[in-house]
Amino acid sequence: MTVTNPYNATLIEREDIHAALAIFKIRLDSDDALDFEPGQFTTLGLIDPDAPPPNPNSPATKRRRGPKLIRRAYTIVSSPKTKTHLEFYIVHGDEGTFTPLLWQLKPGDPLFMDPKIKGNFTLAGIPDGKDLIMVGTGTGLAPFWSMLNTYRHTGCWRKLVLLDGCRYVKDLGYYEQLTKIAEEDDSIIYLPTVTREPDDAPWAGLRGRVHGILEPEKFNELTGISLDPRRCHVLLCGSPQMIDQASENLGKLGFVTRDRDHPDGNIHFERYW
Numbered sequence: 001m002t003v004t005n006p007y008n009a010t011l012i013e014r015e016d017i018h019a020a021l022a023i024f025k026i027r028l029d030s031d032d033a034l035d036f037e038p039g040q041f042t043t044l045g046l047i048d049p050d051a052p053p054p055n056p057n058s059p060a061t062k063r064r065r066g067p068k069l070i071r072r073a074y075t076i077v078s079s080p081k082t083k084t085h086l087e088f089y090i091v092h093g094d095e096g097t098f099t100p101l102l103w104q105l106k107p108g109d110p111l112f113m114d115p116k117i118k119g120n121f122t123l124a125g126i127p128d129g130k131d132l133i134m135v136g137t138g139t140g141l142a143p144f145w146s147m148l149n150t151y152r153h154t155g156c157w158r159k160l161v162l163l164d165g166c167r168y169v170k171d172l173g174y175y176e177q178l179t180k181i182a183e184e185d186d187s188i189i190y191l192p193t194v195t196r197e198p199d200d201a202p203w204a205g206l207r208g209r210v211h212g213i214l215e216p217e218k219f220n221e222l223t224g225i226s227l228d229p230r231r232c233h234v235l236l237c238g239s240p241q242m243i244d245q246a247s248e249n250l251g252k253l254g255f256v257t258r259d260r261d262h263p264d265g266n267i268h269f270e271r272y273w
């Protein structure tokens, strides 16, 4: 039996923001075009070091022609305007399976990246000129960075509020860039908030989980925008518990989750687990 090599891509660069948070830049080894919409994701894969090799006599492995891959979904953080590679913003889970393998990679190392890019968590179908409220926990920032860099200055939104909820200030991976963009562009309001930064740390910004900031009065005080379902679309990404709780709270204000029965809904979400 010929054993096939499952790897089709190369890590070309990694930027470690801290020991457990990094940006990975990956390119396909072929010249295949990588077209996608901001907010979509693909799958990365690495060989499972604990899987038995393929064996035509074993029912468990006989259909496999190559080593077994562990695969995980990752939102593309770069813009489709970047054609040479894709970028990913990834946190190393304490008890994860895939991320410890990914963290062993250095530039030049091979891996699998699915060239089929998927996902419905995009701005397609949201009318131009609305207020967009983007809420991410941890690396749930990823789709918003891609959307922001792709659609800035296109009239896609009236105001864009980016609520970036992290444990510590060091986890606000794009803090400097987002602060600068918001200073330069009146249509963008960046609201980073941290939950575990020590009280005596030199952080003068917001604290607490994102829900506190999505309280209508607090939100209006911070942004000047009223949380009005006729004017706003809310995009939620990251922790599923955050998404459930935020959707419930927004539902009480008249927001509706977009789904098959509610194609005009104004809550959009991407659960990471």
Ligand SMILES: Cc1cc2nc3c(=O)[nH]c(=O)nc-3n(C[C@H](O)[C@H](O)[C@H](O)COP(=O)(O)OP(=O)(O)OC[C@H]3O[C@@H](n4cnc5c(N)ncnc54)[C@H](O)[C@@H]3O)c2cc1C
Pocket: 041, 072, 073, 074, 075, 076, 088, 089, 090, 091, 092, 093, 095, 096, 097, 098, 099, 100, 138, 139, 140, 142, 270, 271, 272, 273
């Ligand atoms: C559509 C989609 C897009 C995704 N995009 C990203 C992304 O851009 N960046 C990213 O870091 N992860 C992303 N994820 C999560 C990713 O697929 C993996 O689940 C994650 O990297 C952990 O993999 P693991 O094998 O190390 O741990 P797993 O065994 O898969 O997960 C262990 C536990 O870690 C927690 N967890 C998983 N992902 C995260 C996370 N991102 N932040 C906080 N806790 C988490 C959950 O409690 C989970 O049960 C995405 C998931 C989906 C479904």
Ligand SMILES: NC(=O)c1ccc[n+]([C@@H]2O[C@H](COP(=O)([O-])OP(=O)(O)OC[C@H]3O[C@@H](n4cnc5c(N)ncnc54)[C@H](OP(=O)(O)O)[C@@H]3O)[C@@H](O)[C@H]2O)c1
Pocket: 020, 091, 092, 093, 094, 095, 137, 138, 139, 165, 166, 167, 168, 171, 194, 195, 196, 209, 210, 211, 238, 239, 241, 242, 243, 245
């Ligand atoms: N962050 C680090 O420095 C670090 C270092 C090493 C390893 N890790 C591991 O990486 C993984 C992911 O950590 P992460 O910090 O990126 O992601 P995370 O645990 O999802 O936390 C990101 C932010 O989301 C908030 N949050 C969690 N549940 C929420 C909910 N139901 N509603 C609203 N907000 C909610 C958190 O607040 P709370 O703080 O209140 O939970 C935090 O502010 C974990 O396994 C972690 O142990 C993280």
